[in-house]
Amino acid sequence: MSSGTPIKLPVIDFSNQNLKPGSPEWDSMKHRVREALEEFACFEASLDQVLELRDALFGAMEEAFDLPLETRKLYVSDKPFRGYYGHPSKLLESMTIDEAQIAENIEQRLTTTMWPHGNISFSKTLVSFTQQSTRLEKTIRRLILEIFGVEKYADELIDNTNYMLKLSKYKAPQNGEPTSGIVAHTDQNMVTLLYQNEVDGLQIHNKDGEWMDVKPSPNSFIVVVGESLRAWLNGGLSSNYHHVLMKENKTRYVVGLFAGTRAGYHVKAPEELVNDKNPIMFKPFDYEEYLRFYSAQVSLSHFGSHLQAYCGV
């Protein structure tokens, strides 16, 4: 296990809520996002507004996870969501929310699994967090599509997005030795945003295949490109190899927002990105169907590019 070298990822500020596509600020962010993704397949997106939720979010997670269960992961989706991400044994609750019912649903289905009598303030915090982070993700995806000159597909792609919120706790190492929190992988979805408490642990591969410690600021999300976006862009971006190594003697809490595509939507590179020099890399696939294949491969401890094995051309 590698101790890792500290790295400061490029930080791109998304706090301006009036940011308009086509404005000079938008164009300069686009260039910075492109540079960051080419170099690291990863960057920090800062959003000052999230600081208002920080104490409430991690405070409630500490309380909620302080129950007999070892690990708690909760899944929230803003559209009907079936299946799971990762190991089903770790799935505590899967649920759907829609704009109108978002607060009520979280209240009833999510917090009651942690607090038998509900927890209104935590549900409100989660609703605000979901709204802030999904909005940020959509902006980032628009910028990325523009980088590749295919922004005309942004609405369609975003409309076919399924969001999942995963709340995770990583226990401090028991005997002082660095302990694996999550094994090395690439994300299989489109884009992931990670928001953590003050305890670091995420490591990413740099271009030379060395592990780098990621140290995000309190107002930053770590943005990770997944395999589905790589496939949709016909290999235009790489997806980032990462894992979690727990080194500090403290508990780490992370909220991850996973943007994937909904069942029935075929992930397929637009024709603009396919030509003689860049032949199509993956056959069109349904993300949810692919996830079933992926989960089976992972539980058999098979490594390598699962997407390549599933639908590589």
Ligand SMILES: O=C(O)CCC(=O)C(=O)O
């Ligand atoms: O906890 C983290 O920082 C990373 C989690 C992760 O990589 C994942 O859930 O896919």
Ligand SMILES: [Fe+2]
């Ligand atoms: Fe991941």
